[in-house]
Amino acid sequence: MRLAITREVSPAIARCELTHLSRQRIDLEKARGQHAAYERCLADAGCTVTRLPAGADVPDSVFVEDIALVFDEIAVITRPGAESRRL
16 A cells, blocks of 8 residues: 655745745645645555645645655655754
8 A cells, every 4th residue: 555644735835944946925725736736646646645734833844745755665764954844
């Protein structure tokens, strides 16, 4: 079984941490639509998608998948560059 854990787009996403891009206005509804399309792609690839609720006070909470990839044989645990994503 393939499981993909995602998180709803936070209403605070406009305050997300940026490291390589200049700040531009984020359209919350567009971001939610794009994230839903991403989840559909995961499902189409055979994943069971488990969506966690948004963290209203955590703008970067949508980046759940940045943390780990787990397979039957191995787990890869990452260390995100943005300190706020290391929680």
